[in-house]
Amino acid sequence: MAHVAEASAPEDAAAEPRVGALGRIMRALRLPRGDFFATTGLIIYAVFLITALLADVIRPHDPLEILFSDDGQLLANAPPSLTYPLGTTNLGRDIFSQLVVGTRAALIVGVTAAIVVAAIGTLIGLISGFFGGWIDNGLMRLADVALGIPFLPFTIVLSSFIGASTWTIVMAIALLLWPNTARVIRSQVLSVRERAFVEAARVSGSSPWRILFVHVAPNILPLTFLYGSIAIGWAILTEASISFLGFGPSDVVSWGYMLQDAYGSQALSRGSFNWFVPPGVCIVLVVVAGFFVSRGYEELLFPKLKD
């Protein structure tokens, strides 16, 4: 999403040169400028994005490298120190490096899944609400079905049958999580399509699809972003759960993988809080950032909540 923002930044800058980089991103994402929660959320995202991009520079060790001390001893369960900021795992792997590299997996799953869910949900919501009739009926029954499939069990079964990969997880999220977005967008479209400017477009002979995408769609864009920002968190939580249960991709170091590794290696009974607390904290931060950004959209969409 941040890429989209940067791509459209230059023209915004020309229009109003005194807005900073953050302000420009916020405007491209249609966020209210100066909103405390939204700003905090975006800053958290930015920090994780930079970490993910520079992961190979930041990480002191290879995340899967087995480390030995100078005298040839395996560095198993080393406590945090200057050289190993978060200590090492039971196999002598650097926890901090795993945490840094894990940012990448989290953001890839989170952002792709959010884009897919928001896009499918918006499209179905738009079509369902705008055309109504049997199209609406059919699509909403489809939504009932998607909501009737238990999400985590479905993802587990899918991963074990068609192969565990990041894309399986994204696919499961895309298949099952669009109805919430679609339902809200549909009800919004129902009210937007009755507005005067839509009528004007219809009278002037615009085709239905043109009305839908040129006149109606821009009005519900903040809702799309709202659900997209919540979906990022959902996707990251799902990836972590699936990896924790052992159905995640085995070749990707992610936060869920770290937690599974810690759980399976008796880190809990050993009290290695330095191992299993940091990945959880990172997940919390990214998901909370999503909540904060979505709050920004809520204040924009439902200003009544403010007072």
Added chain:
Amino acid sequence: MKSVLSRFAQMLFVLWVVATILFLMFRLMPGDPTAAYIDTTFTEEQQQQLRAAFGLDQPLWKQYFIFIANAAQGEFGESFHHRKPVIDLLMEVLPNTLVLTLSSIIVAYIFGVLVGSWLAWNRGTRAEAIVVPTVLTLRAAPEFWLGMVLLATFGFGLGWFPSGGANSAGAAYGSEWSRIFSSDFLHHLFLPALTLALYLQGLPLLLMRSNMLDVMQEDFVMMARMKGLPEWVIVLKHAARNALLPVMTAFAIGIGQSIGANVVVETVFSWPGLGRLLVASVAASDYPVAQGAFLLIAAVLVLMNFIADLLYSVLDPRVSHGARR
């Protein structure tokens, strides 16, 4: 009445589609379709019997009808590993999952409703500035991670609670009820239920808070104020009762969803429930059990969605039939 029937028909339709998707999914799995029911270690006689029962020698469309007919009767075949009918295995673990889910969700919703209304009444205070972000953070935390931290702290670290399972090894009970109400069981239940409750309380709390804020703007609350009713009467009798409606539907949906989402918490605490059975059977390629567990979880989810739908229109007559949330 007619609308209840049509909703019920809709629920059956959804359940049927979900079962169909499940049937097709289990035909996606690697290997021969008969692998869904027949393990190579079964005796020839057993294999014959299962082939006949599930029509595995029949064409796919016939297998499908047999599958639906069997599933409707709770017949899911025989477990590869436990060598028992799947339905027996499911019924063995179902009470554990129900107790875990219901106890945690009830605690979470009572807490959420009370604290949510209290927060609405104390809008803009320092309490709000502390509680709301805390609640958001708890909702953002992965359930299984919350469980891991609690388990490491109170289970292993302080030794207050057992490290997993639902009963101590070797304990014998006269009946299922005496097992569930034994102090040993409750001792095992505490941490997993607390984990789930901590995660679940956020939704009712935030819902209740925002509903109360909405309801308090309504005319009838103003009217009650003008009548000079005491503040607590206004809160309890007038505002809270109306703000509670959406929370009730969320409660019903929440039960359905957490039965499926419990998989992770049950795994962390080695809780012998439906979710853990599903994970174990998928990992061990015990397909009949996986299929049965999945369908049972889906059935509960669909049923609770249906109940939520009914509650929604029964509790709030303003909702016209057919209008959807």
